[in-house]
Structures are given as structure tokens and as C-alpha cells.
Amino acid sequence: MQRPRAPKRSNVVRWCELRAAMLALLLGTAVPAAAFDFGKLIENVGKGDVDKLLETGKRVVAATRSMTEAEEIHLGRDLAGRLLGAMPPLRQAEAQAYINRLGRWLTLQTTRPNLPWHFAIVTSDSLGAFATPGGHVLVTTALIRLMRDESELAGVLAHEIAHVIERHHVEAVMKKARAALARDVAADVVADYTKGNPLVRNALLEGGMNLYASGLDQGDEFAADLTGVTIAARAGYDPFGLLMLLTTLDALDPAEPRASLLFATHPDTRERIERVAAAAASRLEDYGTTLRDLERFDTLQAELAAQR
Amino acid sequence: MSTTAATAFVALVSALLLTAAPVRAANESNDRGLILRDTSLLAEPGHGAPLAELARGTTVSVHGRQGLWMLITALTPGGEQRGWTRLTALRLESGAPPAAGATGGSGGFARLSRSVTGLLSGLRGRETRTAHATIGVRGLTPGEIETARFDAAALAWIAEAQASAAQAQQFAASGGLTARTIPPLAPAAGRSP
Numbered sequence: 001m002q003r004p005r006a007p008k009r010s011n012v013v014r015w016c017e018l019r020a021a022m023l024a025l026l027l028g029t030a031v032p033a034a035a036f037d038f039g040k041l042i043e044n045v046g047k048g049d050v051d052k053l054l055e056t057g058k059r060v061v062a063a064t065r066s067m068t069e070a071e072e073i074h075l076g077r078d079l080a081g082r083l084l085g086a087m088p089p090l091r092q093a094e095a096q097a098y099i100n101r102l103g104r105w106l107t108l109q110t111t112r113p114n115l116p117w118h119f120a121i122v123t124s125d126s127l128g129a130f131a132t133p134g135g136h137v138l139v140t141t142a143l144i145r146l147m148r149d150e151s152e153l154a155g156v157l158a159h160e161i162a163h164v165i166e167r168h169h170v171e172a173v174m175k176k177a178r179a180a181l182a183r184d185v186a187a188d189v190v191a192d193y194t195k196g197n198p199l200v201r202n203a204l205l206e207g208g209m210n211l212y213a214s215g216l217d218q219g220d221e222f223a224a225d226l227t228g229v230t231i232a233a234r235a236g237y238d239p240f241g242l243l244m245l246l247t248t249l250d251a252l253d254p255a256e257p258r259a260s261l262l263f264a265t266h267p268d269t270r271e272r273i274e275r276v277a278a279a280a281a282s283r284l285e286d287y288g289t290t291l292r293d294l295e296r297f298d299t300l301q302a303e304l305a306a307q308r
Numbered sequence: 309m310s311t312t313a314a315t316a317f318v319a320l321v322s323a324l325l326l327t328a329a330p331v332r333a334a335n336e337s338n339d340r341g342l343i344l345r346d347t348s349l350l351a352e353p354g355h356g357a358p359l360a361e362l363a364r365g366t367t368v369s370v371h372g373r374q375g376l377w378m379l380i381t382a383l384t385p386g387g388e389q390r391g392w393t394r395l396t397a398l399r400l401e402s403g404a405p406p407a408a409g410a411t412g413g414s415g416g417f418a419r420l421s422r423s424v425t426g427l428l429s430g431l432r433g434r435e436t437r438t439a440h441a442t443i444g445v446r447g448l449t450p451g452e453i454e455t456a457r458f459d460a461a462a463l464a465w466i467a468e469a470q471a472s473a474a475q476a477q478q479f480a481a482s483g484g485l486t487a488r489t490i491p492p493l494a495p496a497a498g499r500s501p
Contacts, residue, residue, distance in 0.1 A: 081463040086448060086456035089466050096469035104476035109487060113473070120466040126447035142447075150483070206454075213450030226493040236485035240376065243395065251400050257446045264450070277376050277396045278496035285354070285375035287490075294483050 072170050073116060073134030079169075079208045080118070080136035087122035090141055095121055095303050098296060102150070103137055103157045109234035110165050119157065123307075127249070127259045130212055131160035133170045141304050142258055146248055150297040154235065155242025159228035166227065168220040169211060176207030215265030222267065225276050229284065239284045246273050340401045341370040341380060349384070349391035353377035359391045360384035368393075370400060 067075070089096065096119075103119035115135035124140040131137050137160045139153070147153055163169060180203040215221075225242065233239035250269045252259050266272070343366040348358035353374045360382070362368070368382040377392045471479070480486070 077463065078458065081458040081460060082456045083453070084456075084462035084466070085459040086452050088459070089462050091465075093469065096466060097471070100469045100471040101476050101479035104471040104473065105480045105485070108473060108476055116470075118466055118470055120469070124448060125445045128448070209454050209456070213453040222495070226495065230490055230493050233490050234488055236480065236488060240373075240395075243376075244373070247395070247398075247400050260447050261450065261453070262447075274396055275495065277394075279493045281376060281496075283493065284490070287375075287488075296483070 067133075067170055067174060069115075069134070072167070075170075075173070075204055075208065076132035076134035076136055076164075078205055079132040079212075080138070082205075082209055083130055083132070083136075083138055083212065084120075084122065087124040087126075087138065087140060090121040090123050090304075090307070092121070092303055092307075095300055098300055099139070099153075099157075102154060103161070106154060106158050106161055106231055106235050107135075109231050110161060112165050115164065125258050127262050129156050129160050131163040131169065132208070133164065133167065133173070135164055137161065137164070141307065144300065145304055147245060147297075147301075148248075149241070150294045151232065151238040151241030152245040153241070153297065154232045154237045155228060155240075155245060158231035158235070159224045159242055161231060162224040162227035163216070163220065166220070166223065168216050168224065169208065172211055172216055172220070173204055173208045176210065177203035180207065213261075213265070218267040222272065222275055225272055226279050229276055229280060233284055233287050239280060239287050240276075243273060243276050243280075246276075339370040341368045341378070341398045342366075342401050343368060343382075343393070343397060344399055345397055347393055347397040349380070349382060349389060349393055350377075351391055353379075353392045359389050360386060362393065362397075367401075368398070370398070 099119045099121055100117075104117055107113050107115070107117050112135075117135040117137070119137045119139075121144065122138045122140055125142050126140055127143045127146060129137070129139040129143060137157060139156060139160075143156065144153065147156075177200065181200065228242055229239045232241060246269055249259065249262070250273065254263065263269070343362045343364055345364050347362050349360045349362055350356050351359055354377055362382055362384070366382055368380040370378055370380050371390075372379040373395065374392075376395045378395050378398055379390070380393055380398070381388060381390045383389075
């Protein structure tokens with residue numbers, strides 16, 4: 001016996017669905033409308049392509065929804081692995097244990113203490129520190145050599161932790177990926193290129209690596225400075241460790257090659273100092289004489305010196 | 309060179325030497341700083357009558373810090389004066405001061421139990437900084453970051469050092485650190501985040 005066939009949807013209905021999907025995509029992204037040339041898009045779509053296009057649109061809308069914490073952790077792990085490819089970890093188990101305990105103590109003062117936090121000292125002549133979504137934080141040997149005491153290291157780690165807590169990289173990566181995917185959807189139709197394309201993962205990963213090369217929005221950096229200062233103070237450190245390290249960086253030659261990536265990816269150092277000082281004045285000054293010197297930091301620096 | 313000119317030259321050199329090398333206590337750092345904008349030299353951090361006005365461009369010696377205030381010595385019209393100035397009014401030209409506690413005795417802030425250690429670590433631990441670019445050392449380029457290959461072995465190796473909350477708490481306790489309740493900082497008025 002022949003089963004009754006489901007009524008076939010007309011192309012008009014499918015066009016409506018397609019438009020709805022595309023509209024949702026556009027509304028859900030910050031992509032300028034110019035990124036989509038609907039007229040051209042439609043000219044190039046034969047009727048047989050409608051289902052394919054609809055499917056692609058749905059796939060992209062699904063891919064650019066807000067990221068879950070599990071996805072955030074997975075992406076962050078992939079990005080950390082890439083960063084470690086450029087900056088290998090310092091092969092000193094005690095030093096790595098030290099920075100993990102310090103970093104973990106800081107995270108306990110935050111709203112996300114239960115992320116799988118990992119900290120690492122990485123070998124590089126570049127002055128820098130990096131955070132990836134979900135809780136990997138890397139700091140270079142060159143930057144630690146420039147520090148005076150543990151409160152400065154706590155200040156840097158707290159700044160990076162703040163990026164993770166506030167999901168700065170996640171949001172920036174999603175924004176980049178949406179833009180990249182929007183372009184690719186158009187290309188998809190024109191070039192009829194839809195099969196087995198790992199668009200989403202690639203867009204997120206490459207967008208993420210590009211962030212470490214080009215920097216976050218300046219507003220995110222200023223926000224991380226303030227949140228970081230608060231985290232360090234909550235953990236019992238002199239809140240101005242970060243400020244003192246920034247003061248050291250401010251004294252460097254702007255052409256200093258070790259600092260070129262740091263300076264290129266962060267707001268003006270003097271502006272950062274001014275903003276932290278203005279926000280903290282009269283609010284955190286009473287904490288400015290609390291503990292910041294610990295012999296264990298000297299031990300770390302001695303280990304770094306021995307690496308040379 | 310005339311006698312007058314020679315005398316003036318000697319006076320100038322003396323003045324410069326005096327500025328660069330003020331009275332220095334035995335356990336005190338003596339970093340150099342540059343005043344970035346006209347500001348007051350205060351008797352106490354954040355309050356007290358101004359001891360002198362410091363003009364932009366003045367070179368000073370930096371001894372320590374308390375909160376957002378730096379203890380400095382400057383050559384003023386009234387002679388060499390020691391006092392406090394805002395951290396933001398200063399650029400450290402050659403390193404930075406050790407713990408404020410190590411300055412020994414000004415006010416009641418010499419409370420750090422490890423003040424001398426702190427000073428020594430400050431001098432020993434940090435690199436000598438100059439205003440010149442480091443020769444022969446280059447940093448990472450954006451291209452090297454973007455083309456970096458995933459290193460699974462390195463990722464696994466660093467994971468071995470992961471610390472538990474209990475280990476972190478023990479770390480804090482051994483360093484004399486205790487958690488405090490502090491409200492979040494908001495950007496100062498007139499500044500977006």
C-alpha cells in the first residue's frame with residue numbers, strides 16, 4: 001500500500017524560509033549589510049540550490065549562536081596548543097608548579113573559580129602574557145625577568161584571568177567568525193562549494209590566532225586592567241603590581257624589539273597607567289602597602305637566570 | 309674659556325651631579341625618574357602642605373612607593389628636597405623602586421616583614437633597563453603567532469603542573485596572603501571602560 005506523501009513545500013515557502021534564515025543571520029551578527037549582496041546572491045541561485053542554501057544558512061546560524069562553556073574550553077585548549085607551538089614551555093617543573101599555584105589562588109577570588117585553569121611560563125624573548133578562553137594563561141620568561149616582585153606577576157596573571165572571566169576572546173572570536181562565515185556563505189552559493197567545508201572550526205581558530213597577533217579591542221584591555229587590579233587586591237597582593245610593571249614598560253624604548261608585539265596589541269601604556277590610577281585612587285590606596293615581596297619569587301627569577 | 313665661564317661650568321656640573329646623586333641611605337634604592345607634568349612635592353603621601361613645585365622635565369631620584377605615591381628627592385630652588393609625588397606624574401627612567409617598606413622610616417609604612425629582602429630582590433632580580441632598544445634580541449612577530457603549529461606534547465606537559473584549589477590555598481597561606489572582600493573597580497568618571 002502506498003503511503004500518503006507529505007505535501008511538497010512550494011519554492012515560495014522555501015524562499016521565505018531562506019530569507020528568514022538569512023535575516024536571522026544578519027540580525028544576529030554585526031556584519032554590515034554590505035557584506036551580503038542579496039541581489040547578486042539571488043541572481044546566482046538556481047531554484048535547485050534553494051535547499052542547499054537554506055541548509056547552509058541554518059548551519060551558520062547554529063554555528064554563531066553564543067558559545068557554551070564546554071566549547072569555550074575546547075577552543076581555548078586548541079588556541080593554547082597553537083601558542084605553545086610558537087613559545088615552548090619552560091622545562092622547569094617547580095617553576096610551572098609555582099605559577100599554577102599563584103594563578104589558581106587568584107582564580108579563587110573570581111566568579112569562575114571552577115574552570116580548568118592552567119598556567120604556564122613560556123620561553124620567549126618577547127615581553128608578553130596570553131589568555132585563551134576557558135582558562136589557559138601563558139606568560140613569557142622575558143616578561144618575568146622584567147618584574148620586581150610577586151605582586152607584579154600576580155598583577156599580570158590577574159589581568160589575563162580577567163580576559164577569561166569576562167570572555168573577551170570568546171566574544172571577539174565569535175565576531176570575527178561571523179564576519180568570515182558571512183563572506184563564505186556568499187562564496188558558497190556562487191562557487192557551489194558546500195560539501196565537507198569545516199568553516200566554523202577554522203574560522204574560530206584562525207580568528208583566535210589573529211587576535212593574539214593583532215590584539216583585542218582597547219576597551220577590553222582597559223577593562224581587564226581594572227578587573228585584574230581588583231582580583232590581585234582580593235587575593236591579598238599589593239593591587240598596584242600591574243601598575244608598577246606598566247611603569248617599567250613605559251620606560252622602554254618604543255622601538256624595543258622585545259616589546260613590539262605587546263605594544264602593537266595593547267593600548268598606550270601611559271594611558272593604561274592613568275586609567276588604573278584614576279579608578280583606584282581613594283578606593284584601593286589603603287591596600288597599597290600590603291604584602292608583595294616573597295622569597296619564592298626570587299627563587300623563580302634565579303631559575304630563569306640559570307636558563308640563560 | 310674665561311674664568312667666569314669656567315666657574316659657571318663647574319657650578320653646572322656640580323648641580324647636575326647633585327641632582328643625579330642625592331643623599332642616599334645605606335639600604336635605599338636610587339632610581340632615576342622624570343617628572344612628566346608640573347606637580348607638587350608633598351610632605352606626606354596624598355596630603356600635607358606642598359614642600360615645593362616640580363616643573364615638567366625635572367629629573368629626580370626615586371626611593372620607594374606607597375600606594376599610588378612615590379617617595380623622591382628633587383633639586384628645588386630651596387635646595388634638595390625629599391617628599392612624595394603622584395606615581396602618574398613620574399616616568400621611571402632606569403628601573404623602579406623596591407618595596408616602599410625598604411625606604412626605612414618615613415612615616416609608619418615600613419611594615420613589610422621582608423623589607424630588606426624585598427630591596428635585595430628588587431636589585432638582584434630585575435634586569436638593568438636602559439632607554440635603548442636591546443641589540444640582537446627580537447620579539448615574536450604577528451606572523452609567527454598566526455602560523456604557529458599546535459603542540460600537543462607541550463600542552464600535555466603544562467597540564468601536569470595544574471594546581472588544585474587546596475594547593476592554591478596552601479600557597480597563599482605560606483606567603484601570608486589572605487583573601488579580602490573588595491568591590492569591583494569602576495572606570496573613573498569621564499573615562500569609558
